Amino acid sequence: MKKQPDYSPVLRKLLRAARIKGDPAATTGNLPAQDPSVDMLLVVTKSQSSRWQGNTAYFTVLDTQSIDSLQSAGASLEGYLFLIEQENKPVKWSISLPAAASYIRLCEHVVDLSEANDPLLQFRGQIYFQELLYELYRIDRQAVHDARTAVEHTREYMESHYAEVMSVKSLAEMAGISPSYYLELFKKIVGRSPIEYLTSVRINAAKRLMEQTEAPAHQIAETVGYKDPFYFSRQFKQATGMSPSRYAERDRNRIAAFHYPMTGQMLALQNIPYAAPLDREFCLFYKHKYEQQIPVHLKDPSMENNMLFNLEALQAGRPDLIIAGDWLPEAGRGELERIAPTLYVPWWEKDWRQHLLIVAQFLGETVQAERWLTQYEIKAATIRSKLKERLRDSSILAIHILNGSIHRFGGRNLGAVLYGDLGLRLPDSQSAEPAYEILSIEQLIALNPDRLLVAIGSDPQARTLWQDLTQMPEWQYMTAVRNRQVQQIQPDPWFDYSAMGHERILRAVIKLFSLDRPS
Known part of the structure; x- marks a missing residue:
C-alpha cells in the first residue's frame, strides 16, 4: 500500500461502523464480497497477522481480497471497521498510529452512535467520524514531515561522510523508513536519486581537492570514496565533461572576473576566479564562501575612482585571462588588454544564458555549460x-x-x-x-x-x-x-x-x- 495519500482530505460519508474483537469473520460475514462504490477503513489496535499490523489505519477498497485477508486474520485481530462512501477514486494507503491516542476514543464514539436509534445521535456519529478522519490525516501529515526531516538528515550525512560506503538500504535504515519509500521521498525532495546525489557530492569534493592540492587523481578518487580510479575517472568526465587531469590543468589558469556577473558565470562552470570584485551587497555569498580562494580582490568597477586600483591589482597579479562586460569604456578596455587577453560579454544584446555560453566557449567548457543549463531547466520546471x-x-x-x-x-x-x-x-x-x-x-x-x-x-x-x-x-x-x-x-x-x-x-x-x- 502507498504510505501517503495522493489527494486532498475530503468529507467522507460513513455507511457502517463495527468493532472487531478477536473474531473478524463474525464482523465481516455479512459484508458484500465486493462493492466498487465503497471504501473500507480498518483501524487495527492489536494484531499478530503479517497482513494487518497493529496500531495502523488502512484505507482500501471493499473487495474479495481485503475481506478474505481480514477474515483469515484470526482471533489475534482487534480494532474497528468502517465502510465509507467512495469519493473521486478508490484509495489504498496506510498510516502508522501512536500506541495510545485520541483516535481510539473517536472510534468508540463512532461505533456507539452509529448503532443508536435516534437520527440525531447518528448524525453526531457522522461528525465524530469526520473528526476521526481529521485525526488520521493529521497523524499521517506529521509522519510525512518526520520522514522528510529524516531524509534531509541523510543528505547532510552524505555531504560530510561521502567517502564511506553507502547504499539506498543503509540510508533508508538511517532514516527509519523502507528503502522504496526512502527512494521515492528522496527523489521528491532533492530531485534525483540518493546515489546520483552522492555521486555529485563526491565529484564536487574531488574538484575542491584538485583546486586546493596537487594530489594525483588515484589518490583523490580514494579520498572521496572511489576504490576504482578508472570508475572515478568515468564518473568525473560524465559529470564535468572533462577528465580529472584536464580539470586539474584547467584550474591552474588564472582568470579574472572584472565585473560582478562574470563571477557567477565562472562559478557555474566550476571555475573559481583568480581575481574578482566582492565588495557589493549582492556579493555576500561569494565573499563568505570564496574570499579565501580568490587571491586578488578588486573593487566596485562601476566607480570610476576604483579603476586605477583594479588595474594596479591586475598588473601585480598577472592573470592569464580577463572576462568583463562590454559596457567598459574604450580607454579601460585598452588598459585591460595590455594586461591579458580579454573577453567582453555583450551585456544588453544577450541574456544571462547566452552570457554563460559565451564565457564557456572562451574557456573551452561549452559541454559543462550545456549540462548546467539542462539541470537548471529541470529545477526551474519543478519549482x-x-x-x-x-x-x-x-x-x-x-x-x-x-x-x-x-x-x-x-x-x-x-x-x-x-x-x-x-x-x-x-x-x-x-x-x-x-x-x-x-x-x-x-x-x-x-x-x-x-x-x-x-x-x-x-x-x-x-x-x-x-x-x-x-x-x-x-x-x-x-x-x-x-x-x-x-x-x-x-x-x-x-x-x-x-x-x-x-x-x-x-x-x-x-x-x-x-x-x-x-x-
Whole structure:
C-alpha cells in the first residue's frame, strides 16, 4: 500500500461502523464480497497477522481480497471497521498510529452512535467520524514531515561522510523508513536519486581537492570514496565533461572576473576566479564562501575612482585571462588588454544564458555549460509546477526602493527568473519591458498586485520613502498588504544576474513561498 495519500482530505460519508474483537469473520460475514462504490477503513489496535499490523489505519477498497485477508486474520485481530462512501477514486494507503491516542476514543464514539436509534445521535456519529478522519490525516501529515526531516538528515550525512560506503538500504535504515519509500521521498525532495546525489557530492569534493592540492587523481578518487580510479575517472568526465587531469590543468589558469556577473558565470562552470570584485551587497555569498580562494580582490568597477586600483591589482597579479562586460569604456578596455587577453560579454544584446555560453566557449567548457543549463531547466520546471499549485493565478510585482524612488523589475535581472523561468504573472496591464523602470506611488497602488516583493536600498531616502509609503491609507487597502503578502528581499542573491545567481534565486523562491512545506 502507498504510505501517503495522493489527494486532498475530503468529507467522507460513513455507511457502517463495527468493532472487531478477536473474531473478524463474525464482523465481516455479512459484508458484500465486493462493492466498487465503497471504501473500507480498518483501524487495527492489536494484531499478530503479517497482513494487518497493529496500531495502523488502512484505507482500501471493499473487495474479495481485503475481506478474505481480514477474515483469515484470526482471533489475534482487534480494532474497528468502517465502510465509507467512495469519493473521486478508490484509495489504498496506510498510516502508522501512536500506541495510545485520541483516535481510539473517536472510534468508540463512532461505533456507539452509529448503532443508536435516534437520527440525531447518528448524525453526531457522522461528525465524530469526520473528526476521526481529521485525526488520521493529521497523524499521517506529521509522519510525512518526520520522514522528510529524516531524509534531509541523510543528505547532510552524505555531504560530510561521502567517502564511506553507502547504499539506498543503509540510508533508508538511517532514516527509519523502507528503502522504496526512502527512494521515492528522496527523489521528491532533492530531485534525483540518493546515489546520483552522492555521486555529485563526491565529484564536487574531488574538484575542491584538485583546486586546493596537487594530489594525483588515484589518490583523490580514494579520498572521496572511489576504490576504482578508472570508475572515478568515468564518473568525473560524465559529470564535468572533462577528465580529472584536464580539470586539474584547467584550474591552474588564472582568470579574472572584472565585473560582478562574470563571477557567477565562472562559478557555474566550476571555475573559481583568480581575481574578482566582492565588495557589493549582492556579493555576500561569494565573499563568505570564496574570499579565501580568490587571491586578488578588486573593487566596485562601476566607480570610476576604483579603476586605477583594479588595474594596479591586475598588473601585480598577472592573470592569464580577463572576462568583463562590454559596457567598459574604450580607454579601460585598452588598459585591460595590455594586461591579458580579454573577453567582453555583450551585456544588453544577450541574456544571462547566452552570457554563460559565451564565457564557456572562451574557456573551452561549452559541454559543462550545456549540462548546467539542462539541470537548471529541470529545477526551474519543478519549482514552476509547485508555484502554480501554491499561488494559482496570483499576480506578483517586484519593486526596488532606491534613492527616494520606486523602481519596478521587468523581464530582466530577478524578473527573468520570476516571470520567465517560473512563469509567474505580472499585474494586469504590465509587460516584462522595460527591464527596470520608475513607478510613482499612485501607479504602484493602482497596479494592486496580489503579492509584492520589496527590495529596500540602504540609502536614507529609500528608508524614508518606505516608511512614508507604509503609513499611507491607500497602502493599507492594497490586496497584498491586506493579505499579508508583502515580503522583503535582499540584494543577495536577487540582484545577481548570472547563472549561479539565478540558481540561488530558485532556492530563495523555495524558501520565500514555503514550497518545501506541505500546502
